[in-house]
Amino acid sequence: MSGLATPTPGNAPRKRAGGPQFADRELVPLIGHDRVEWDMTLPGFGLRCLPSGRQTWIVFTRIKGVVRRISLGNRAVVTEHQARGAAQLLVLEAKVRRDPLARKRDALAAPICTAFADLYRRVGVLRWKPGTIKAYDSYWSTHLGPTFGRRFLDQIDEASVFEWFSGLSRKRPGAANRALDILRSMFATAEEWGTVPLHSNPCLAIKRNAGKVYRRYLTDEELARLGRSLDQLQAEYPIQVGAVRMLIYTGCRKQEILKLRWNDITGRLMTLRDSKTGPRVVELGQAARDALALIPRQPGHPCLFPSPSRRRAPITDLLPFWYKVVLPHARITPLRLHDLRHTFASHAAIEKENAAMIGKMLGHSGTDNVQRYMHLADQPALDAAELVSSLLWESLTNGPARPTKATANITAAGCHSAQ
Numbered sequence: 001m002s003g004l005a006t007p008t009p010g011n012a013p014r015k016r017a018g019g020p021q022f023a024d025r026e027l028v029p030l031i032g033h034d035r036v037e038w039d040m041t042l043p044g045f046g047l048r049c050l051p052s053g054r055q056t057w058i059v060f061t062r063i064k065g066v067v068r069r070i071s072l073g074n075r076a077v078v079t080e081h082q083a084r085g086a087a088q089l090l091v092l093e094a095k096v097r098r099d100p101l102a103r104k105r106d107a108l109a110a111p112i113c114t115a116f117a118d119l120y121r122r123v124g125v126l127r128w129k130p131g132t133i134k135a136y137d138s139y140w141s142t143h144l145g146p147t148f149g150r151r152f153l154d155q156i157d158e159a160s161v162f163e164w165f166s167g168l169s170r171k172r173p174g175a176a177n178r179a180l181d182i183l184r185s186m187f188a189t190a191e192e193w194g195t196v197p198l199h200s201n202p203c204l205a206i207k208r209n210a211g212k213v214y215r216r217y218l219t220d221e222e223l224a225r226l227g228r229s230l231d232q233l234q235a236e237y238p239i240q241v242g243a244v245r246m247l248i249y250t251g252c253r254k255q256e257i258l259k260l261r262w263n264d265i266t267g268r269l270m271t272l273r274d275s276k277t278g279p280r281v282v283e284l285g286q287a288a289r290d291a292l293a294l295i296p297r298q299p300g301h302p303c304l305f306p307s308p309s310r311r312r313a314p315i316t317d318l319l320p321f322w323y324k325v326v327l328p329h330a331r332i333t334p335l336r337l338h339d340l341r342h343t344f345a346s347h348a349a350i351e352k353e354n355a356a357m358i359g360k361m362l363g364h365s366g367t368d369n370v371q372r373y374m375h376l377a378d379q380p381a382l383d384a385a386e387l388v389s390s391l392l393w394e395s396l397t398n399g400p401a402r403p404t405k406a407t408a409n410i411t412a413a414g415c416h417s418a419q
Contacts, residue, residue, distance in 0.1 A: 027060065030069040045087040047075060054159075057083035061094040074158055076205035110153035110196055114145065120186050129274070136182060143168060143179040153190060158202040165206055173209035180208060217343045222332050229330035234294065240321040242295035243305050247337065249288035251344030254337055258314050260304040265292065 031048070036058070039045040044060035057072035057080075070090055072083045110116075117140060125133055147164050148156055161183065168176040184203035190196045218226065226248075230241050246257050256272050264271045268289070270282040284292075298306055303314040310316075322337050 027067065030060070030067070039084070042084060042087060042091070044091065045084060057087070059087035059090055061091050073199045074205060076158075077201070078199045082199065110190075112149075113151050113153055113156065114149040116153055116190060116195065117145070117149070117186065120189055123189075135178070139175070139179045139182055143175065144183060148183070153187075153196050154200075156187075156202055158205060161202045162206055169209050174211070177208045177211070180206060216335060216339045217346045218332075218335070218339070222330070223343070225330045225332065226326070229326060233325065233329065237321065237325065238294065238296050239305050239315065240318060240325075242291060243315070243318055244322070244326065244340075245291035245294075246288060247340045248344065249285060249291060250282055251341050252282065253341065254318060258305055258316075258318065260314075261302045262297065262304060263302070265304075 034051070035049040037047040037049065042059075046058055048056045048058045050056070055075040057075060057078055059070050059072060060067055061070065062068075072078060072086050075083075121133075121136060121140075124136070128136070148160075151160075161180075165176055165180055168179065180203055184201065187196065187201040187203060191198050191201060230244060234241050243257055246252070246260075247254065250257070250270070252272070259274070260270070260272075264273065265284075268284050270284050270288075272280050272282060292304075295304055302312060305315050307313045307315045318337060323334075327333075327335060
């Protein structure tokens with residue numbers, strides 16, 4: 001750390017030019033048994049190191065003749081440059097006889113967490129989707145409200161959030177991640193509105209639990225069996241089969257497909273009015289247009305996939321048909337309906353489509369999430385590695401190379417190129 005001196009044994013600071021210009025009797029009661037790394041150039045500025053491992057930027061200044069300690073934030077969140085700038089302003093305020101603690105107390109006159117959460121929700125519902133509102137209400141009433149609801153916002157620090165997050169993670173790691181995201185967003189909004197000071201979000205330094213990585217996709221053989229099964233089920237389940245085919249051929253999400261209306265289809269284009277990332281237009285290939293042609297249209301019904309029990313409403317769920325009818329009929333091991341989206345993206349990666357194009361087809365706002373759909377693109381590298389290891393095995397054993405699937409694939413590809 002630039003400008004910070006190696007701490008001396010004990011708590012007393014060194015007597016040196018540029019160091020803290022305060023007596024030991026004034027500093028020791030404010031430091032306790034904690035170790036402090038003092039800055040070499042800015043008097044009173046330093047890094048407080050707690051026995052727990054937590055490190056906090058602090059500055060000491062004299063206010064009305066009394067030395068006071070002011071915390072500038074956790075080192076994991078606030079950089080040294082940011083802390084030094086804040087310390088310089090506080091020292092300057094004290095020199096011109098302003099009380100920086102009074103301003104800080106005014107800024108920290110934070111509301112009860114429940115009151116702010118209600119305001120945060122009232123503003124949020126103006127742009128949130130119904131699913132987001134439902135999730136917020138559920139996580140607040142179940143996990144966040146009981147723990148933080150009665151505290152003032154400025155009483156919720158990193159230690160209390162970490163303790164809550166660790167306890168919930170042992171039982172429900174996925175729910176802990178989602179609740180942490182909500183709390184982090186709530187504090188970010190509080191900073192934006194000036195309800196709490198900047199750089200005071202207690203959630204920023206807490207890492208989310210590692211999520212489960214799904215790498216399931218349909219192989220070519222499974223796709224062939226699925227195609228035959230859908231053809232055989234077409235007469236009995238034309239609506240459900242049409243929905244599954246559209247999921248396969250477009251890579252869209254389940255609800256994006258099920259909510260489609262006939263007036264959303266215009267030639268080669270399909271308009272998604274309310275996708276996860278907002279309205280967007282999907283280009284339809286010939287296979288998707290052929291699948292649309294097989295869907296029977298009910299007179300006077302606006303939905304592509306109408307509900308059999310609700311008038312002018314789409315079917316609400318495709319999962320019973322998928323798990324109880326399609327998978328057993330096609331003899332496919334348990335496979336999520338969402339894995340059809342993985343299959344679409346993976347085959348796009350095999351065809352050398354770049355991440356930006358795949359993200360556009362999937363409706364992602366960026367390319368970060370696309371990488372988890374592109375695992376099939378690694379297969380050529382895996383085949384090459386298998387071939388090389390087989391050749392090395394031949395050299396080590398003085399025998400013929402072991403036949404492998406990769407050897408066959410690469411040999412066939414070479415013969416095809418030679419032709």
